[in-house]
Amino acid sequence: MAKTYAERVENFQNETARKLLQCIERKKSNLCVAVDVTRKTELLDIVDKVGPYVCLLKDFVIGFVAGRKLTGDDEDFVVMSPGVGLDVSGDALGQRYRTPEDVIVSSGSDIIIVGRGIYGKGRDVVEEAKRYRDAGWKAYMTRLGR
Helix, strand or coil, X not given: CCCCHHHHHHHCCCHHHHHHHHHHHHXXXXXXXXXXXXXHHHHHHHHHHHHXXXXXXXXXXXXXXXXXXXXXXXXXCCEEXXXXXXXXXXXXXXXXXXXHHHHHHHCCCXXXXXXXXXXCCCCXXXXXXXXXXXXXXXXXXXXXXX
């Protein structure tokens, strides 16, 4: 059976990784937002809105950004997967999206990385952050068998 984030804290000597796992448990969020924008005001606005719903931003990487878990039962890595979407499987820019359940349950990733699905044109940033946070956490609970 998979270990909880809290149980995995002891696996890490790196204090930043330990704090990340504790943050994930405390906020009940395994959502990372990739804030790829060009204006500082837009960046700060998005960060201010999604802050309560995320465990980190994309530029803060302490583990692996990968499409799936790297090894069998080894839980000594924090695996973050980009390209997560709830509403579409792809876009006009060629990006392919996987669901939180596919990324967390099927592929064994720890954190979902979402960008335009949260702050894309016409989206309510706060509501989308909540949706993705909830979907990511639900997938994690499924992985734990709860």
